Amino acid sequence: MAIKRRDFLKLTGLTLVGTAASAAVGDLLTRGEVKAQEYATPPEALKGKRWAMVIDVKKCKEGQKKGCGKKCIEVCHYLHNVPSIPDKKKEIKWIWEDEFEHAFPEQTDEYLEEIFKDVPFMLLCNQCDNPPCVRVCPTKATFKREDGIVMMDFHRCIGCRFCMAACPYGSRSFNWFDPRKYLKKVNPEYPTRTKGVVEKCLFCYERLAQGKLPACVEACPEKALIFGDLADENSEVSKILKERVALRRKAELGTGPAVFYLID
Amino acid sequence: MYNAEKVIPFIIILIIFFTIPMWLNFGRLEAIPQPELPKEEKKCVESKEYMRAYHMKLLDNWRKKAIRENQHLYTASNGKNYTISLQRTCMKCHTNKEKFCDKCHNFVITHPDCWDCHIAPEVAKKWQ
Numbered sequence: 001m002a003i004k005r006r007d008f009l010k011l012t013g014l015t016l017v018g019t020a021a022s023a024a025v026g027d028l029l030t031r032g033e034v035k036a037q038e039y040a041t042p043p044e045a046l047k048g049k050r051w052a053m054v055i056d057v058k059k060c061k062e063g064q065k066k067g068c069g070k071k072c073i074e075v076c077h078y079l080h081n082v083p084s085i086p087d088k089k090k091e092i093k094w095i096w097e098d099e100f101e102h103a104f105p106e107q108t109d110e111y112l113e114e115i116f117k118d119v120p121f122m123l124l125c126n127q128c129d130n131p132p133c134v135r136v137c138p139t140k141a142t143f144k145r146e147d148g149i150v151m152m153d154f155h156r157c158i159g160c161r162f163c164m165a166a167c168p169y170g171s172r173s174f175n176w177f178d179p180r181k182y183l184k185k186v187n188p189e190y191p192t193r194t195k196g197v198v199e200k201c202l203f204c205y206e207r208l209a210q211g212k213l214p215a216c217v218e219a220c221p222e223k224a225l226i227f228g229d230l231a232d233e234n235s236e237v238s239k240i241l242k243e244r245v246a247l248r249r250k251a252e253l254g255t256g257p258a259v260f261y262l263i264d
Numbered sequence: 265m266y267n268a269e270k271v272i273p274f275i276i277i278l279i280i281f282f283t284i285p286m287w288l289n290f291g292r293l294e295a296i297p298q299p300e301l302p303k304e305e306k307k308c309v310e311s312k313e314y315m316r317a318y319h320m321k322l323l324d325n326w327r328k329k330a331i332r333e334n335q336h337l338y339t340a341s342n343g344k345n346y347t348i349s350l351q352r353t354c355m356k357c358h359t360n361k362e363k364f365c366d367k368c369h370n371f372v373i374t375h376p377d378c379w380d381c382h383i384a385p386e387v388a389k390k391w392q
Contacts, residue, residue, distance in 0.1 A: 037325070037338070037339075037341070038338070038339035039325075039329040039333070039335040039337065039338055039339070039348075040335055040337045040339065041334060041335050041336065041337065042336050042337045042347070045336070081383075143332070145334060146334070147334070151331065151332075153327075153331045153332060154381060155327060155331075183391070185391065185392060186383060186388055186391045186392070188351060188383055188385065188388035189349075189351055189352050190351070191350075191351065191381040191382045191383060192381055192383060193381055194377075194380040194381050197381075205334070206336075209330075209334070209336040
């Protein structure tokens with residue numbers, strides 16, 4: 001049945017009134033909200049296009065001989081409230097030490113293993129160019145920042161652990177229980193995590209925003225850890241990598257790791 | 265109407281039953297929560313009215329901007345700059361979560377999970 005001209009006009013009028021009324025109600029609901037809110041990157045923040053780290057393993061070895069006490073791990077784990085859990089299967093680590101053969105299992109040269117027998121390798125999240133953890137995260141809790149940092153938004157993590165399965169470096173840890181029980185002292189400036197959340201090294205994004213270098217880099221007494229922008233030709237990391245031989249962990253997988261180990 | 269002499273009283277009883285909490289608390293002003301405000305600082309990031317109504321929206325935007333967009337600086341509507349951080353900015357003035365946040369949240373029975381990860385100042389103090 002066709003609509004009558006009279007009914008059509010009535011409906012049009014009603015729609016107009018309804019639209020006007022809903023606009024007015026909408027204004028009522030958002031009254032008092034601040035309209036012009038501005039956000040910016042702090043002026044003191046360190047700016048880079050591709051953050052990377054170079055680790056001089058020989059200097060690291062020397063430092064450990066002198067008794068540096070693995071300051072990098074200690075400071076990082078204190079500042080970020082990383083608990084020390086004795087159970088290896090449930091431990092949480094942002095930066096840790098391992099042997100050459102575990103860090104570089106794809107290196108088949110047995111003489112290399114001999115050379116690096118007593119050399120400590122500090123391992124951390126490689127902040128990949130092409131991070132597999134980001135590809136598999138169903139909630140975008142982990143994502144890649146424009147400056148190359150593979151970030152975590154702990155608020156969004158649902159604890160599915162796909163990222164842990166995807167990461168070829170074992171850089172991610174899962175909180176099987178409330179981590180606060182295992183924290184001896186706490187940094188009140190940084191949150192802890194909670195049960196059911198995955199965590200990892202975030203290249204000290206919060207310190208970069210304050211214009212500071214990552215905590216491990218600053219803490220190392222031997223200056224064995226060097227941090228900088230790979231996209232900048234004149235940065236320290238770029239210069240070192242042009243002159244010296246460096247290995248990256250499992251680079252053949254195509255993840256594009258940004259942590260380099262100087263081996264010469 | 266059939267059975268009006270039964271239906272209407274019953275409707276009245278029902279209304280009274282469902283509005284019992286209102287009648288029981290009628291005129292009792294002490295039930296209104298009184299969160300403890302900072303003594304030194306008189307002004308919050310935005311106006312009192314705005315913070316009262318929209319602090320959760322502001323905090324959520326802060327999280328999005330700082331974590332997801334790397335913008336750690338907030339310029340308030342009066343032009344003042346603030347570092348975006350719950351523990352390093354908000355809780356420097358509101359030095360006690362129990363006496364501030366919890367007062368209203370408990371009253372309206374809402375339990376946001378901020379403090380599962382973020383450390384309240386009084387909790388941090390007890391820890392050391």
